[in-house]
Amino acid sequence: MQPNKCDLIIKGSYILTQNEERELIKDGAIAVSGKIISAVGKLSDIEQNWIADKTVDCGKSVLMPGLINSHTHVPMTLMRGVADDLPLLEWLHNYMFPIESGLTKDLVELGARLGCAEMVASGTTAIFDGYMYEDVVGKAVDETGMKAVLGEGFFKFPSPFFKTAQDAWDTIEALHDQFAEHERIKTSVTPHAVFTTDPDQLAESMELAERLDLLWQIHAAESVPETKLTLETFGKRPIEILKDYGLLRERTRLHHCVDVTDEEIGWIKGSGTMIAHNPQSNLKLGSGICPLTKFIAAGVNAGLGTDGAASNNNLDMFDEMRTAAMLQKGFLRDPEAMPAQTVLDMATLCGADFLGFKDTGAIKSGMKADIVAINMDKMHLKPVYNPLSHVIYSAGGQDVCLTVCDGEVLYRDGEFFSVDVEIISREAEKAVEWALKRLESR
Ligand SMILES: [Zn+2]
Structure with missing residues (x-):
């Protein structure tokens, strides 16, 4: 059978799907077509059934809903x-x-x-x-x-x-x-x-x-x-x-x-x-x-x-x-x-x-592709018994290595694809003087 075409395949060591069964998939992948998740499953199954224009391999990682x-x-x-x-x-x-x-x-x-x-x-x-x-x-x-x-x-x-x-x-x-x-x-x-x-x-x-x-x-x-x-x-x-x-x-x-x-x-x-x-x-x-x-x-x-x-x-x-x-x-x-x-x-x-967004919050087919990945290749996230435990008790926002919203990759490994954070940070520094002046004139 010919594999289906999709836009993006994301690979990770674990997927916390947040589906009805709260299923955890080991060595998993997600196929994304446009803004939508087309399929979620074992990497071997996804690779057999889907061909993507682009693949993001997150390595040792947990994929989870945004x-x-x-x-x-x-x-x-x-x-x-x-x-x-x-x-x-x-x-x-x-x-x-x-x-x-x-x-x-x-x-x-x-x-x-x-x-x-x-x-x-x-x-x-x-x-x-x-x-x-x-x-x-x-x-x-x-x-x-x-x-x-x-x-x-x-x-x-x-x-x-x-x-x-x-x-x-x-x-x-x-x-x-x-x-x-x-x-x-x-x-x-x-x-x-x-x-x-x-x-x-x-x-x-x-x-x-x-x-x-x-x-x-x-x-x-x-x-x-x-x-x-x-x-x-x-x-x-x-x-x-x-x-x-x-x-x-x-x-x-x-x-x-x-x-x-x-x-x-x-x-x-x-x-x-x-x-x-x-x-x-x-x-x-x-x-x-x-x-x-x-x-x-x-x-x-x-x-x-x-x-x-x-x-x-x-x-x-x-x-x-x-x-x-x-x-x-x-x-x-x-x-x-x-x-x-x-x-x-x-x-x-x-x-x-x-x-009131009905099509986000879980990784399953038909939902919007709002997906993030945690880089698990870090000292404070080893060893792994239970990825859910690490996500809640050990990980921090700084461990995020991928953020996808509506199928668009917005952030990966420190790089932003939609905004210029250097300009934003530089401008934000200037707000200090303004705020302090406001407090002085109370
Ligand atoms: Zn408030």
């Missing part, structure tokens, strides 16, 4: 390290907001380009973002070759970015129109948080999400001080407000959910709302620990996110997976509380559901 970052603010790379060791509200009001109110489109684009390059090089192929000037974040995502759900953030009006609610709705709709036909980019409605908006605005923004059929994302119940502030302002807890205003829905995505009661977890589950877990940001800001195992036991879909680079301070999803696994074990004094497989599911399949 990681999905369910919560980030990608332009915040420019604020990495500008203010650390502060509680959430002080960090936001005294540092982030004064800097951010002076952001220009050019700076947001620069930060986004830096963040996208960082993520591509550390194995992330899709992100759920929220920030200002998301039209240029979309430009950076598009140029890098990744996937994203973009959300133009808004605060109580008037804000430095929008005088009126209508201004915000118009911008959100324009963003939607701009990317309506884009295959890799979708948009969402993105109020910042319950305590930085007001419930009527939230309800109005949900109407917009319904009309445009968009996901609706918000930071919610991130810390105890946030709950206190929300109680003082509105007489209710953050999740309670969302429930009472009918904002817990299937299209709702909640970030953090650290300070939540069992009853609130029940409401979130009952409504089909999904959550994103951001363990490193929660730890760094001293926000606390999300009762993640309760959410998972209740059947809530939970993605995993880094949050912005100013509260993490990197965008490395391998680092985040390791923390997610360790944190629940230590918190609950139970090493079985958060198995490696559950964490990898969060960063792949659950993330795909969270972003």
